[in-house]
Amino acid sequence: MVLITLVRDYIDRMLHDIPGMKVLVLDPQTVGMVSVVYSQSDLLRKEVFLVETMDNASSSRESMAHLKAVYFLRPSANNVQKLRRQLAMPRFAEYHLFFSSILKVPQIQILADSDEQEVVQQVQEFYADFCAIDPYHFTLNIQNNHMYMLPTVVDPPGMQGFCDRAVDGIASVFLALKRRPVIRYQRTSDVAKRIAQETARLMYEQESGLFDFRRTENSSLLLVIDRRDDPVTPLLNQWTYQAMVHELIGIENNKVDLMGFANIPKDQQEVVLSSVQDDFFRANMFENFGDLGMNLKRMVDDFQHLSKSSLNLQSIGDMAKFVSNYPEYRKTHGNVTKHVNLVSELSRIVEERKxxxxxxxxxxxxxxxxxxxxxxxxxxxxxxxxxxxxxxxxxxxxxxxxxxxxxxxxxxxxxxxxxxxxxxxxxxxxxxxxxxxxxxxxxxxxxxxxxxxxxxxxxxxxxxxxxxxYTQHQPLLFQTMEGIVKGRLRDADYPLVGNHFQQGRPQDVVIFIVGGTTYEEARSVALYNAANPGVRFFLGGSVVLSSKRFLEDLGEAQRISKSSTII
CATH class of the missing domain: 1.25.40 (Serine Threonine Protein Phosphatase 5, Tetratricopeptide repeat)
Incomplete structure (x- = not known):
């Protein structure tokens, strides 16, 4: 489960070492980071009885001296200022502060000066500054994703923030993997070059001590590329389960919102599609629509058989056995309903839009x-x-x-x-x-x-x-992976940053797509890793694209370019 396991381990460590009743305080970004790898029941098992957002924690004055507060936040200036104000009037018995990326020395000083009542028990960096939506696929959920289409030489407002967020996320992935990579970028992309160079400066100069991991025989590689090199993949309709749900309905942090659809029961209006929590989804997320339908039918048939057997209770022993298995029965019932509803909606949309x-x-x-x-x-x-x-x-x-x-x-x-x-x-x-x-x-x-x-x-x-x-298309990313494995990636097209060089075939490769990834590409990475055990590819990007989101970003970049002389 790689990326998912790395983030789960961080959260486990946060919560396990703090005994007693706890409140978990998150910001809008870390809500997504936690929710994709940790369920509500997981949190309850760790004695987390309340989850608050940073804004709620700032506005509330209710004392909760019986609770210990675990904060997991991005180290943004805004979060540090909010935390400073909360520490001035503490509501909780203890404050345990965890940051998802590198905390700057001035920020640590601000927090130390604010803790006049000495309620802060610890301040740590746990490097999970990315959303691990699948074992080899992560996203940064950057809202102003259209920025990558604007030329960096003009440095439009928001560009530095966009690049900083990408650098923080990429650095966090490598800190979690305990690797310091050789870095390459797409020559024709100014924004890819900028992110690659700023990442190299962070890893090899500003925070070189953090990245001083034990040398491995095969070096790791970071390749930063531009979405615009393959605009075809995000424009295509999809016909494998995970990609199709995202394209036609939408997935955000592994959640699917079905509230606007007719005939969906209230308890199924928001559902989770997680390869960790859902066996059927894990087995079928990369299956094409035809095979998915057959596999869903088998699942429904198996559940009907289970339901009939549950009605045939002949003895106290039968009833006791059914009651002990009831939670699994309910879970299976919910899972069947969820996937039947999703596939039904997909079928309806396919027919409606021809x-x-x-x-x-x-x-x-x-x-x-x-x-x-x-x-x-x-x-x-x-x-x-x-x-x-x-x-x-x-x-x-x-x-x-x-x-x-x-x-x-x-x-x-x-x-x-x-x-x-x-x-x-x-x-x-x-x-x-x-x-x-x-x-x-x-x-x-x-x-x-x-x-x-x-x-x-x-x-x-x-x-x-x-x-x-319907699934014959192969994203350009597949060629790129083959080029890396076979040593065919041309230095002229994908230059190295600095004086570093690639020693042999890399073992761990992170390909970061500025402008966003697609679930079709994530599928290619997962299948490539399964077929080639000697190398691990990780795919990350600024967002996860559907054709709708790609076109929205394109339209916003066009609007900005028309209203200024940027392009």
Missing amino acids: LMLVSQTEQELACTSGQAAAFEAVTSLLNNESVSDIDRLRLVMLYALRYEKESPVQLMQLFNKLASHSAKYKSGLVQFLLKQAGIDKRTGDLYGNRDLLNIARNMARGLKGVENV
Whole structure:
């Protein structure tokens, strides 16, 4: 479980060593960090009887001298100031302060000066400044994610905060892993370069003592890349369970909000999809929609069999056995209901938006060449009244990314048709995407048509056929992982920071995507790790993207660029 285990161990240590009744105080960021790895029942077992947010703790004046307070916070200036005010008028018997990243010396001094009543028992750094949503996948949940599309040379407001948050999160991952990596970045991305250089400065200069871990035979690697090098992956509809739920409904910190959907019971309006807590989800999170349906049917059949046996209680012994198994029975019942509801909603949305029809064309645009046929297919879908505005926009974007240099006249025809059919279409958004992530801006071989090896690989895939037309796309990240393992990552495209060099094949590799990851990429990483036990890849990013979030970020960056002279 790697990343999840690392964060859980930190929280275990926080709570285990403090006996008695406790309150856990969190900020908006650490709420997510804790909730993805720790359940409410886990907290109760550690004698945590109350969870408060930092804002509530600041506004409340109610004395709780019978409780010990465990604070787990990001070391932000805002949090330190709030904590300073709370320590001036303490509500709790004891204060145990834990910070998710490196605390600066002036901040420690502020806290020491504020503790006039000597209620602070300890101040520690526990490096969990990231949201471990899966064993090899983490996110930083950065709200102003569109910042990565603005040029760093202008240094727009918020850019330094964006980069600082990325550096803190990346550093925390390596501190938790107890590694100091060699650092590389995507040459064509100013923001990737900036984050890589600032991370190197932190690890090798400012806090070199913290990162002075025992040398290992194979060095670790941090590769910082830019979302714009692969704009195709976040634009595609998804057909594997976890990715599909996020694309069509939305997952935030492993929680799915079903409140706005009809026919969902009240106790199922917010559900958790966790590979740690849910056996069915762990077994099926990477399965395609067809196989998922068959596996769900087997789960329902097994539960029906269990339900029938529970009704056939013949003796006191039978009843005693059922009562002892009742919590597991209830858990299974809730799990069955949850997954049936989710798959039912996914099926409804697929039918409503005609996504099987749309997705087939999307996959062809992403995976096969043929400009004339692609133009005809996209035109046909633009004329189809059943196709939604967002699906029309994504189709034109996918066509534009693939054929921007081949058919400017036909591309303009699609722009005009899109504008006339889709009321929500923001004028110039496709052109802005090309300006951000067109062929002249990209480093990698996105369509496998530049490099002879990739051309041969694509031909081989074509000859063998694909298992499922809806899941044939392979993110560019897969090529990047293979390039790292086989030593084919070109220094000219992915330079090293400083005088450090890669010694042999790295054992632990963190790939950080500025601008966000996708669940399709997380699946590629998990499957690659399972098939290649000699190396561990970890995937992280500023957010987890759906096509909706990617387009929102694009639109916000376009708005800022129009209202200023930044771009």
